[in-house]
Amino acid sequence: MKSHEIADRWIEFFASRGHTPVPSASLISSDPSLLFTVAGMVPFIPYLTAREVPPYKRATSVQKCIRTGDIEEVGKTVRHGTFFQMCGNFSFGDYFKETAIPYAWELLTSPVADGGFGLPVDKLWVTVYTEDEEALSIWRDKVGVAPDRIQKIGKEDNYWSTGQPGPAGPCSEIFYDRGPEYGIEGGPIADETRYIEIWNLVFMQYQIDNVTSKTDFDVVGELPNKNIDTGLGLERLAMILQGVENMYETDQVRPVLDKAAELSGKSYTSTEDPADPHHIDDVRLRVVADHIRSALMLISDGVAPSNEGRGYVLRRLIRRAVRSMRLLGVEEAVLPELLPVSRDAMKGAYPLVERDFARIARIAYAEERSFLRTIASGTARLEEAVKESKAANTSLSGAEAFALHDTFGFPIDLTLEMAAEAGLAVDEAGFRSLMLEQRQRAQKDAKAKKSGHADLSVFHELLTQGETVFTGYTELEGQGRVRSILSHGAAVSHASTGDEVSIVLDETPFYAEAGGQAADTGLITGDGFVVEVLDVQRPIKGLSVHQAVVREGELPADALVRAAVDRERRHAAEQAHTGTHIVHAALHQILGPEALQRGSFNKAGYLRFDFSWGEGLSPATRSEIEEVSNIAIRNNFRVDTRVMNLDAAKDLGATALFGESYGSEVRVVEIDGAWSRELCGGTHVDSTSRIGSLTLLGEASVGSGNRRVEAFVGMDAFRHLAAERALVASLTDMLKVPSNLLQERVAATLAKLKTAEKELERLRREQLGAAAAGLAGTAVDVAGVKVIAHDAGEVSGADDLRALALDLRQLLGSAAATVAVAGTNNGRPVILIATNEAARDAGVKAGALVKVAAGVLGGGGGGKADVAQGGGTDVAAIPAALVAVTNAVRGR
Structure with a gap:
């Protein structure tokens, strides 16, 4: 049975039993604490932990997963891998152990012709948590598993929790016996190489607290809604059903292994024995x-x-x-x-x-x-x-x-x-x-x-009273009621002048920061009070929380208020957000669809946009992006928003941001129809001409394979261009040329400056040469090696010291010679050491000497045996460093 057939059979089995098939979520986890989706249950965590209301009571999925914690062990044994697929079935307060356990047994043991996987009953073993007599009796009495094939295991392996206070519960696992050739008899507790785990059933039924470790916690009560979370490793089942030794030999992996063997001329033997050649x-x-x-x-x-x-x-x-x-x-x-x-x-x-x-x-x-x-x-x-x-x-x-x-x-x-x-x-x-x-x-x-994550329990409690209704798509002012005032995370009855508080309204026109768009600011007013809103966040889905300061009067809880968004700031933010979509479309038009969005941020008058691209953009490409964007603005394209089913949006070709999680209903923002069509919950202008103009500020790398463009829009773009014009005017006045000749005059001035710098460098070299001639006579004999140790004082850089040291080395001739010259550059000591061939033959190495000197100077250095350079932090130690070099030559 092929791997994709195993996945299809899994989905068909549970769908026929009332489960909603849920497509695999992205490998990029929507959970900010995770880099990747590491388990089949990750996309369902908000439902399993009651942070969100699930849209279905039963669900099933085949989830793509990545784990890289044991990446160094991959290949050394056949048990470690990075990508895997987890088949899961889930119940959110619907069925529990009495249904989940028989489902698992039925699917595994039913004949292939009847939709099962056809595993022999006498090959399967079961483990349960030591204290879970309920699960044990279901396996034994309802399913009919022989008692001697059910083993009890403790908390370390058969109890699930997040490692923090919250939901938890016992586990029950199903193992497959590979046979005596793989290990000793005695079930999973005796040998988990012979008996491999294929299915884990988690019974999420308790609330735990006082968690100090995986096995040390207090069970403080039962959950009001008990959940089922199960997972079957697709690769492990494929290994069994395909009759191969390990997951590397299954149909989705073995072809690459064989091709690699062919390219390298090696033969794959499937050995795990390190002693095997x-x-x-x-x-x-x-x-x-x-x-x-x-x-x-x-x-x-x-x-x-x-x-x-x-x-x-x-x-x-x-x-x-x-x-x-x-x-x-x-x-x-x-x-x-x-x-x-x-x-x-x-x-x-x-x-x-x-x-x-x-x-x-x-x-x-x-x-x-x-x-x-x-x-x-x-x-x-x-x-x-x-x-x-x-x-x-x-x-x-x-x-x-x-x-x-x-x-x-x-x-x-x-x-x-x-x-x-x-x-x-x-x-x-x-x-x-x-x-x-x-x-x-x-x-x-x-x-x-x-550990910096805030306690969200107070917000979850508020959410039980209903979600915050966002009215800001259509209005910027509106009536509302204060549902709660929070100070330092706790509800308070009122807030007075000067108090900084968090306010939750039953409905609000204020946009909470999301999707790269900065939050609105504005005022909340009412009978005798004025509150300034500084920020709006959405700590949990469905709840907007206004961070605010009471400017006048006293704000009571449950007060009727008028909420008013700063209109000018909102409009400027909408210009920037629509401008972000335009830049994204321009990048696709010019660079191609592989210029994928990697993130964005927009606020009043400003936007930045990150995208995947392997190299910097030329000035001509940047100009083209700016031109395409401003043509779209000039053409006054309509900006339309529609709410539709996620699948319908995908069929339309709407662009989604990788890593974002979307509900079944999504908001699609279109600019001139298909010219730009993206999933977006932000606010926008209704036509592109209302942006005014867009000016790119620059483009730069933000990590290998990713680039960032920044831009001003609207009045901020105008002010930026006005400042640039003023700068050009100032330069033309300073250089006494018209603006169209400014570039030519600047280039000519720079050329003159470069020529002058070269002349200064030539004069400096001549001075150094003259100094070298005088210094050559200061060499002293140190254990058969001529040594010059000189403090050159203030120098323009290490190149000056290098030139002086190499000139001195040449002047000292072929007899063993070592030159150490030090100086001060920008308030820090620099030292350069050069040795000739005879000195190196005598055991004097520049690299070793410079480390001695740099140690005295309070720094480090390195180089080759003939020339080495170092530095430090203590200028006053230069004389001591030169003495240390001389002593090192003497004591070699």
């Missing part, structure tokens, strides 16, 4: 097969390679795959051979990977080309480091290996391999220590961000 090649082939599929699916869902976040994970996957192929002996580009194979294996389940393959391939192939260039540059740096380490008779330091990894993106495996070829060991422990420090810093940052 084929193991290392098998590991690399498994890494390639896993990572190519994961990269395909991530790019399909809108991720682009970058140096942070999701993009970094994708970059790492691609580079690990390319690296593994290199270690298998294939040094040329491999993705054009491997990615189409993965596409063909996955398109049965995900047709989009075929329809969108041209874009996916462009992104992936460009990243591989970039990495191959990285390998080339990293190789040059590594060879230099190897040469220095061998000369110093030391191993390659962990710091050097880490720098290669962190700065050049050079993989440690490649560093180890190439160093070994040169007969040099690597301080791998030092490298791992630095990597651990970096990882711990990242985890600390992530934990700090996570």
Whole structure:
């Protein structure tokens, strides 16, 4: 049974039992605390935790997932992978254990002809939580599982929670017995290699508190609505049904593995034994097969390679795959051979990977080309480091290996391999220590961000009274009632002059910050009070919270108010938001559809727009984007909004922002029909001419593969152009030329300045040469080496010191000689050391000496054995540093 057939059968089974089929959500999680969708239940978390009211009581899905926490283990065993698919069925306060358990058994054991998976009953084992007698009795008495095939397991494995106070509950798992050739008898508690878990049923029925660990918490009561969350690993079931050894040999993965083996001339043996001589090649082939599929699916869902976040994970996957192929002996580009194979294996389940393959391939192939260039540059740096380490008779330091990894993106495996070829060991422990420090810093940052989440319970309570009605699409003023006043997170009865509070109204014209559009500001007034609204946020879906200051009087809870948005500011924000859509359409028109939106922000008069693109835009391209945008503004296109079904919007071709979650009903904003059609909840002008004008401020990189354009619109665009005109007028007056000759005059002035700088440089060199002739006679003999140690005072830069040191070295002739010259540049000490061949033969190395001097100066340095440079922070230590160099020559 093919993998996509397993998925179809799963959906059909539960749909026939009243479950709403829910398409897989994006791999880009809508949960801000997660980079990716890491489990099948992630899209349903708002319903399972009662943050939102579910639109259905029962649901089923086959969810795409990515987990990269164990990425280093991928391939070493057949149990680790990054991309996987989780089949799930969910109940939100509908059925519970008595229904969920029989469903699972029925689907797994029913004959294939009857819509089941046809697994033999005598191959299945069940585990339940130690204290869950209810689940045990259902398995034993209702389903009929033999008691000796039901095992009890504790909290560590069979109790689910988020790790925080909230919903939790016991689990029950179903295992498949692969047979005695895979391990010992005794069920899952004896051997989880032989008995593999295929299905986990979570019974979300309790409220827990006082959580100190996964196993230490207090059950404080039962949930009012008990939920079911189950998950079956599609790859694991495919492995069983297809009769293969592991997930790498299933129909969606094996074709890439075979192609990689063919390209490398290796044979895949499926071994997991590290002692087996084929193991290392098998590991690399498994890494390639896993990572190519994961990269395909991530790019399909809108991720682009970058140096942070999701993009970094994708970059790492691609580079690990390319690296593994290199270690298998294939040094040329491999993705054009491997990615189409993965596409063909996955398109049965995900047709989009075929329809969108041209874009996916462009992104992936460009990243591989970039990495191959990285390998080339990293190789040059590594060879230099190897040469220095061998000369110093030391191993390659962990710091050097880490720098290669962190700065050049050079993989440690490649560093180890190439160093070994040169007969040099690597301080791998030092490298791992630095990597651990970096990882711990990242985890600390992530934990700090996570712990910064506010307590939303008060807002959930307010939401039970109803959602905030937003009237701001059609009106900027309106009547309302204060539903709650919050101060420091707690409800208060009133707020007085000067108080900073959060206000929830039953309805409001104020736009809450969302979709890249800044929040409205304005006033809330009533009988005897004036409140200024500074910001509006939506901490939970459906509730607008006004951050405000009471300017006059006293605001009581439950007061009737008049809410009035700052009209001028709103209009300027609408100009910017519509301008953002216009820029997006212009980018598509000029660059193509692969210039995908990566984020945006717009406020009164200003917009910025991030998009995926691999290189900077030329001045001509920027001008063209600006021109297309202003033509659209001049043409006075209509701006229409429509609310429709999400599927209908997709059929229309409406552009959605990757990573955003949308409900079944969406708002579509159109500019001249199909010229620009996007899903958007923001506010807009009703025709493009009301924007006035749009002026691009610039374009820059915001990470590898992503660019940003910024622009002013409306009066802000006019003021910017007026300021530019005033600047031009000032320059033309200063240079005494008409504006049309300004560029020519500036270019001529710069040319003269450059000529003058060259002349000054020539004179400075002559002065240095004259100084060198005088200094050559100051050389002293230090243990058979002529040494000059000179403080040059204030210098224009290290180049001056380099020229002086090299001139002095030449003047000292062929006898062993070392020159150390120091100086002060911008208030900081700089030192340069040069040695000749005879000095190096005598054991005097510039690189070693400069580290001695830099240590005295309070800094660092490095270089080669003949010339090295360093610096520090303590100018007063220059004499001591020069003495230290002389002593180092003496004590070599």
